[in-house]
Amino acid sequence: MSAAVPPQASTGELLRVIAGPAAGADIPLGRDVAIGRAAEGPGSLGGDEELSRSHARVAMLPGGGYALEDLGSTNGTYLNGWRIPSSQLLSTGDRIQVGQTVLEVVLPPDPQRTVMRRRPVILAGAPDAEELRTPRSQATLYASGVRKSYGDLEVLKGVDLEVEPGEVAGLLGHNGAGKTTFVSCVAGLRRADSGTVLVNGVDATREPLKARRHLGIAPQDLGIYPTLTVRTNLALFGELGGLRGRELAKRVEEVGEALSLTPKFGAAAGTLSGGQQRRLHTGMAIVCKPPLLILDEPTVGADIRTRQEILDLVKALAAEGHAICYSTHYLPEIEQLGASVALLQGGQIIARGSIAELVSKFSSQVVELTFEGPAPELAMRGVEIAREDSLLRIKSTNAAETAAAALSQLGGHATRLRNIELVRPSLDSIYLTLTEQRYSSEEPGSGEEARGDGGLSVIARAALQNSGVNFRRPENLS
Amino acid sequence: MSRSRLLVISRHQTKLLLSNPGALVIFVIIPLLTMVIMKTTQKSALLAGGYRHVNGAEQAVPGFTAMFAFFWLVFVGRTFFAEHAWGTWDRLQTTASTAEVIVGKLLPSFVVITAQMVLLFVIGDLALGMNSKGSIATLAILAPALAICVLALTFALVSFCRTMNQLDASSNLLMLVFASLGGALALTTALPQWAQTIAPAIPTHWVMRATTDVILKGEGLGAVLASAAVLVAFAAGFTTLAMLRFRPTDQKQIG
Numbered sequence: 001m002s003a004a005v006p007p008q009a010s011t012g013e014l015l016r017v018i019a020g021p022a023a024g025a026d027i028p029l030g031r032d033v034a035i036g037r038a039a040e041g042p043g044s045l046g047g048d049e050e051l052s053r054s055h056a057r058v059a060m061l062p063g064g065g066y067a068l069e070d071l072g073s074t075n076g077t078y079l080n081g082w083r084i085p086s087s088q089l090l091s092t093g094d095r096i097q098v099g100q101t102v103l104e105v106v107l108p109p110d111p112q113r114t115v116m117r118r119r120p121v122i123l124a125g126a127p128d129a130e131e132l133r134t135p136r137s138q139a140t141l142y143a144s145g146v147r148k149s150y151g152d153l154e155v156l157k158g159v160d161l162e163v164e165p166g167e168v169a170g171l172l173g174h175n176g177a178g179k180t181t182f183v184s185c186v187a188g189l190r191r192a193d194s195g196t197v198l199v200n201g202v203d204a205t206r207e208p209l210k211a212r213r214h215l216g217i218a219p220q221d222l223g224i225y226p227t228l229t230v231r232t233n234l235a236l237f238g239e240l241g242g243l244r245g246r247e248l249a250k251r252v253e254e255v256g257e258a259l260s261l262t263p264k265f266g267a268a269a270g271t272l273s274g275g276q277q278r279r280l281h282t283g284m285a286i287v288c289k290p291p292l293l294i295l296d297e298p299t300v301g302a303d304i305r306t307r308q309e310i311l312d313l314v315k316a317l318a319a320e321g322h323a324i325c326y327s328t329h330y331l332p333e334i335e336q337l338g339a340s341v342a343l344l345q346g347g348q349i350i351a352r353g354s355i356a357e358l359v360s361k362f363s364s365q366v367v368e369l370t371f372e373g374p375a376p377e378l379a380m381r382g383v384e385i386a387r388e389d390s391l392l393r394i395k396s397t398n399a400a401e402t403a404a405a406a407l408s409q410l411g412g413h414a415t416r417l418r419n420i421e422l423v424r425p426s427l428d429s430i431y432l433t434l435t436e437q438r439y440s441s442e443e444p445g446s447g448e449e450a451r452g453d454g455g456l457s458v459i460a461r462a463a464l465q466n467s468g469v470n471f472r473r474p475e476n477l478s
Numbered sequence: 479m480s481r482s483r484l485l486v487i488s489r490h491q492t493k494l495l496l497s498n499p500g501a502l503v504i505f506v507i508i509p510l511l512t513m514v515i516m517k518t519t520q521k522s523a524l525l526a527g528g529y530r531h532v533n534g535a536e537q538a539v540p541g542f543t544a545m546f547a548f549f550w551l552v553f554v555g556r557t558f559f560a561e562h563a564w565g566t567w568d569r570l571q572t573t574a575s576t577a578e579v580i581v582g583k584l585l586p587s588f589v590v591i592t593a594q595m596v597l598l599f600v601i602g603d604l605a606l607g608m609n610s611k612g613s614i615a616t617l618a619i620l621a622p623a624l625a626i627c628v629l630a631l632t633f634a635l636v637s638f639c640r641t642m643n644q645l646d647a648s649s650n651l652l653m654l655v656f657a658s659l660g661g662a663l664a665l666t667t668a669l670p671q672w673a674q675t676i677a678p679a680i681p682t683h684w685v686m687r688a689t690t691d692v693i694l695k696g697e698g699l700g701a702v703l704a705s706a707a708v709l710v711a712f713a714a715g716f717t718t719l720a721m722l723r724f725r726p727t728d729q730k731q732i733g
Binding site for chain 1: 482483486487490493494497498564565566568569570571572573574575727
């Protein structure tokens with residue numbers, strides 16, 4: 001820092017450098033202060049190479065108080081851990097991060113001044129506000145420590161979720177896990193008790209209306225105007241999103257085309273089939289091409305064609321760079337979409353990552369050997385073996401190697417071997433493992449069963465094609 | 479509040495209203511028929527009340543106009559419940575502020591109710607021939623004031639009612655109580671003393687008071703403005719009540 005100046009005695013208003021090459025220095029306020037590697041005045045922080053030449057500015061407001069704005073810096077200006085999308089009012093205690101430098105705002109109370117103070121960005125219940133958080137990414141959806149209770153029932157217990165542009169994040173969880181409450185908080189339909197939700201950089205708790213302009217939502221329950229035409233339904237939400245004239249007409253046509261609704265444009269929405277209504281419902285959410293799209297169980301009750309069209313549309317939107325939060329019970333849809341997974345249980349995200357990451361982290365593989373007569377005893381290390389009449393079940397981390405090792409130990413029992421199966425993990429097995437549930441004949445309600453695709457994961461299906469061995473649904477993997 | 483979003487929602491609400499044109503027609507035809515049927519009875523009541531040179535239309539036209547204005551409580555209130563039934567209430571909330579949605583939905587009804595009242599007065603006068611001592615045109619001020627009052631009460635009922643049955647029952651009850659105690663069915667002076675005492679607490683009373691003052695007593699704009707101001711005050715009161723109770727996240731049930 002080239003010009004660290006002691007605080008002005010007259011006001012005591014200053015920026016205290018608490019981290020970075022100039023740590024310990026103070027930058028007096030009392031006027032506009034430019035911050036940058038080559039900024040003029042006390043805000044010149046030449047020792048910080050990650051700063052832009054002219055990085056940010058703290059501007060004194062006419063009625064008193066200060067506002068922070070980024071001056072088009074390369075790596076952004078952060079206020080209390082969040083990259084600022086626009087000019088932000090400063091309060092005492094706020095922390096500004098520019099490059100490697102962290103500044104604390106010190107504004108002694110002034111009874112003469114009537115300045116609207118901004119509420120802290122990090123709310124109660126969020127991660128410790130004393131520790132400045134550095135966002136890992138430019139996530140379109142950034143939710144941190146989101147809590148929500150209905151009376152004594154705490155539905156969300158601190159949900160953290162980031163969804164990047166172009167990412168489809170599959171939000172999984174049982175009924176009552178908090179999926180709908182979470183998406184309602186993100187969409188501004190419910191106000192979170194605490195926590196932070198940023199939608200495209202806009203704080204949804206402080207500026208819910210502004211945040212809503214960056215998102216589209218298709219709620220779980222169908223929401224269309226049955227007495228109005230399909231075109232009118234789509235156009236309404238286009239207009240509410242700010243589209244007008246030719247742009248609106250073009251977008252309505254595009255959405256209608258993508259969802260095969262064009263022939264029905266003149267029909268009252270109430271006369272459509274269930275699948276068409278579901279497509280229209282989804283189309284109303286995307287007509288404005290919002291940066292963040294929230295789809296809450298969009299394929300519930302949809303027929304195969306509708307489901308496929310919705311999935312294709314979601315993939316296309318993700319390819320265009322939209323961030324999509326996709327809540328569902330149908331696990332194969334997550335695989336089909338190539339979505340990352342956020343598993344919500346008990347009001348918290350208990351697992352987050354790509355399917356491959358979760359498979360590798362949370363699941364094991366099983367080799368099952370069926371014999372004529374009682375299954376033999378095998379002595380193998382590093383695996384878990386269970387015998388059940390003629391069935392020998394071996395749980396390991398590598399089914400192929402385990403199968404080979406088991407076969408080599410069979411000796412004379414090999415002649416009694418009748419079948420060998422490798423049961424590899426799928427998303428649903430991980431889901432059930434993590435949520436401590438199991439398949440059983442009494443519980444046929446899993447999405448895969450309902451869909452009749454055999455319940456095999458992408459990984460398993462690929463392996464099946466390549467190996468020639470039988471694969472089947474896992475039963476008891478834990 | 480964004481003006482453009484407000485207009486979009488209002489235009490949309492107009493389309494919803496027009497998708498059920500039968501109700502709009504009925505809300506004009508039924509009051510007119512009632513006026514015709516009740517004209518003779520009202521003439522007797524007016525004569526008994528000491529008014530001369532009357533044919534009954536002087537009470538029947540303003541009375542049934544004021545009475546049927548409150549029929550809109552059910553009709554407009556149901557449009558809010560319909561949004562919940564269609565699942566569109568939450569969708570609207572994600573695209574516009576609650577204030578934009580409410581005002582946007584009420585605005586077309588304000589125009590329609592005002593137009594209904596003016597239309598009923600004009601047709602009633604032309605068809606039934608009111609013998610007015612004052613200028614009927616001055617009564618036009620009452621129409622928007624009463625429309626605001628009706629819509630504010632609608633908002634309050636929507637806020638307090640959880641089911642459509644509750645809305646229907648309370649709306650119909652209020653409409654009948656307002657009409658009977660407010661002097662729409664019979665002159666206030668013909669009501670029992672206790673009813674006359676509480677009548678000023680009812681919006682309809684102020685409509686009838688202004689129309690009586692102008693039509694039967696020949697008074698001018700001042701009487702109308704005073705009543706209009708009271709109606710607006712009622713509207714402010716209903717709106718305050720509504721805002722104290724209204725929760726955009728409340729789920730409404732049909733039935």
